[in-house]
Amino acid sequence: MKKEVEIKILNIDKKKIKSLLKKSGAKQILKPNLMKEMYLESPAHERLYSAFRLRSEGKKNFLTLKLKKGTRESKKFQVRDELEVEIGDFNTAKKIIQLAGFKIFRKREKIREKYKLNKSEIEIDEYPKMKPYLEIETSSAKEMSYLIKILGISLKYATNKTATEIIRGAGLNPDNLFFKE
Secondary structure (H helix, E strand, O other): OEEEEEEEEOOOOHHHHHHHHHHHOOEEEEEEEEEEEEEEEOOOOOOOEEEEEEEEEOOEEEEEEEEOOOOEEOOOOEEEEEEEEEEOOHHHHHHHHHHOOOEEEEEEEEEEEEEEEOOEEEEEEEOOOOOOEEEEEEOOHHHHHHHHHHHOOOHHHEEOOOHHHHHHHOOOOOOEEOOOO
16 A cells, blocks of 8 residues: 655646656656546445545556545645556446445546656646646655755645545536536
């Protein structure tokens, strides 16, 4: 299980951020790509996780569980334990999960491009009808502080909110968000 430390920077200038990433030596590992996400609800009464998600990311598919236990939030960063596995067929995984009693309660799309710097991932996410934001994921607060410094990122628009909270804050429905309706 990996520990995920993340921060989001809202209202970014995408062109400027891409230039900063290039100058810092970050390597693009995913070109802008439409991602489809489905969030799943447990048949149990009490959820022991904060998110259970099935996601298509280009030609790859992932099943992710973000745990509530051990979740610590600071004013700057969100820290959670996360389990993620790459899976083969998205539709087969969806059927298995539904047959196991899980319900899909949220479906949405976003465009993501991803960069790697050191052992950290830096993503530019764009949801429909919203300005893009930057998400930095790493394994420690120390590494996060280092990345923020070398990228020259202002924390003026930094948040530890989830994507769902950011989408709601923009006045949109996070449970049903698509580029074409």
